[in-house]
Amino acid sequence: MGDVSSRLGCFNQRPQNCRLALPITFIAAPFKINIETGQWADFATGDAGGDPVSLYAYLNGLKQGDAARALCDHWGYTMQDNFSTLSRKKWLLHNGRAGRSLGGENCSINDLEPTLTTTLIVLAHPEPHSFNGAWASATQKACEAMGDTVLISDLVAMNFQPVERANNYPHLPSNHHFDALKAQEEAAEQDMLPDDVGREIVKLLRADRVIFHFPIWWFAPPAILKGWFDRVLAHGALHTVERRFDKGHFLGRKALFCVTTGSNEEESAFNGREGDIHMLLWPTAYTLRYLGFSVAVPEIVHGVHGYHHGARKEALEERLVRALKAQTELISEFDRRPLIQFNADEDFNANGRLKSDRPSYSQFIRKAS
Incomplete structure (x- = not known):
């Protein structure tokens, strides 16, 4: 299949019913993206990732930090935001179910595929x-x-x-x-x-x-x-x-x-x-x-x-x-x-102490005797 750059197909059109296209180019098959989760895999090279940051970094030859900053700038967030969650939300907001039409013949995107792990x-x-x-x-x-x-x-x-x-x-x-x-x-x-x-x-x-x-x-x-x-x-x-x-x-x-x-x-x-x-x-x-x-x-x-x-x-x-x-x-x-149970953030008061009416799941964080 050649290297990544030789398999890039530019995507310049906004998908129908989407406010903004993800600012990346898409790769010809065998490349798949799960638009429900943001997970992707390039089956020609064995590379894969779990979110749009890693995808953007992979396609553009960037480090993770540079890719995150680029997407933050594009989507109007700062690096202090919870970007892992925001990037997945933005992925769905901008590409959504219309993702089936994103790449045409140049990209295999299937949100019905089993999740890549x-x-x-x-x-x-x-x-x-x-x-x-x-x-x-x-x-x-x-x-x-x-x-x-x-x-x-x-x-x-x-x-x-x-x-x-x-x-x-x-x-x-x-x-x-x-x-x-x-x-x-x-x-x-x-x-x-x-x-x-x-x-x-x-x-x-x-x-x-x-x-x-x-x-x-x-x-x-x-x-x-x-x-x-x-x-x-x-x-x-x-x-x-x-x-x-x-x-x-x-x-x-x-x-x-x-x-x-x-x-x-x-x-x-x-x-x-x-x-x-x-x-x-x-x-x-x-x-x-x-x-x-x-x-x-x-x-x-x-x-x-x-x-x-x-x-x-x-x-x-x-x-x-x-x-x-x-x-x-x-x-x-x-x-x-x-799963191991842990207290939620809301279980603690402003001083970081466990509230009296909240459960204790471990002797490491316990109520006063």
Whole structure:
């Protein structure tokens, strides 16, 4: 099919009954856009995305930030608006059901097609042949079997550098007092975020759902995953004071943790001596909630360690095989999986305290005793 530029077909007419055409050119088939969701895919190259920002960036060879600014200017918004939601609304407002006539013979746009899904798998484990690695591979195969576009971030294999520090930002003066939030915000505004961070942000922006695979080490996820959150969830790029929680950038997108513990299920219960696994995972889940994600109830496999022998080792191996086989069904039922409940923004008063008449869903945010 040639490169993108050779397959561009200009679109200069406004669709019937639409106030304004989206300011992009359209690509000849095999290129599809779901005008209900804004998701798109170029089947000739394997590129895909989940919103008009990524589409505009792809077609015009722009970075995500530049594409967002261009569309904000065109649609009359500022970068402080909740652009993820607004862009989808504008997409529907301006292109709507009339999208069937947008491209004529030069573009295959079908709002009746099944929704294209992009899944990002984030793996945080140093051993590729571990159960965690095999579990992530099972997730990938299950997603691909359903027709998903799958993106992979194997943090150890890609040698991701998890420590946020001043030398990640070479544009800062050498004697500069390092403030991580301000450095991230300034770099995001100037499109100068570190390359490794930028690549991960693009994956997140493309993803409709994110599935994390990791073990629990010392009652928490591995440090490399915490560092990925510290650096990739950059202030000014993926969240601001105005764009968080109920107004977060990733509203409508889902995340799931696939977790292993060394402790058994009883020890990981609410009254177990290893601590309630759901409470141990809550801060990580709330990090994603801060960005607007809905977070599914985690999938947990207990008792995964190398100290089993004899019959216990055989029993563990059988359990792990069953878990790998069950991943296909888990992925097929992903959208029906129950979600972790969090308080809404309106549940808190002006000082950020939980209102007395609102429910508490976690011991981390609880009512006065």
